[in-house]
């Protein structure tokens with residue numbers, strides 16, 4: 001059975017159905033892709049002050065991210081070293097010391113074990129021993145976004161991201177101009193999608209479907225009707241329809257361009273994928289991020305954030321919903337389509353995969369990335 005991006009009579013195939021339905025393949029992807037890659041989990045501004053913390057769940061692990069008294073950002077497994085209770089259950093908070101709710105062991109914001117009540121015989125040994133501090137997780141930031149990596153000795157985050165940025169934009173400056181580090185999330189939506197994470201990525205990477213399922217998007221960005229668009233051309237973005245003022249469902253917009261943008265960024269939409277699990281969408285007055293959290297081979301959660309300039313958010317008449325509704329509809333249309341496909345990945349009809357037409361051939365790069373990662377290229 002050929003699982004590579006084989007060319008049979010000039011036609012490329014998609015991945016075969018089993019790649020989307022097999023629990024074993026999903027485990028391999030977790031081990032070789034998600035456990036080894038930098039994963040986007042939140043924003044630095046959410047943990048800006050010493051003592052602030054946020055919690056999240058990544059790769060089945062409860063995670064705690066703290067800003068220490070020394071102002072250093074750190075990530076830990078949010079698991080007490082005594083009997084394994086979740087140390088911090090709130091999504092966010094501020095504390096000088098973190099106390100486990102079960103038997104009151106306490107930890108510093110740097111993860112060190114600080115106190116072990118009623119254990120005079122072994123307290124000194126436990127507290128003065130790094131071994132019993134919270135388990136560390138690698139953390140790095142990029143444009144104000146926090147990324148974690150579960151591997152023992154990960155490559156630098158910039159190595160994972162910069163090559164992808166260069167392939168999309170030909171330079172690092174374009175995305176830097178949007179100054180994501182200075183923006184704030186004004187709205188978040190979470191979608192539970194009954195589809196394998198790869199279907200969501202490949203859907204985002206092609207616009208062959210845009211004219212069929214995205215009436216609002218193609219009205220705003222007419223070139224998307226062609227199914228090609230500029231999203232796969234290095235450095236190019238899609239130009240707004242002349243009739244609209246902003247990337248919003250009504251087409252109306254009153255916000256100024258984000259600080260740092262150049263005149264040529266006006267009336268342009270850029271989309272890009274950062275494999276394995278992030279999409280970034282740049283518009284003149286807001287940025288939208290998507291992160292896929294794979295739950296199992298059949299289920300993914302997609303968290304979508306809409307970010308704006310905090311000066312705009314602070315205005316009494318600020319209302320993000322016109323902008324939010326635009327990509328929310330796109331998301332619902334996309335995720336419905338992903339589900340149409342996922343439910344048939346186990347069908348005999350898809351045993352050997354489907355067909356990639358030339359207009360979407362670029363998706364085969366993602367297929368090859370997955371196959372190489374799980375060591376199944378050419379199998």
Ligand code: FES
Nearest residue numbers: 080082083100103
């Ligand atoms: S489980 Fe945390 S103190 Fe016992």
Ligand SMILES: [Fe+2]
Nearest residue numbers: 203210214334
């Ligand atoms: Fe789409």
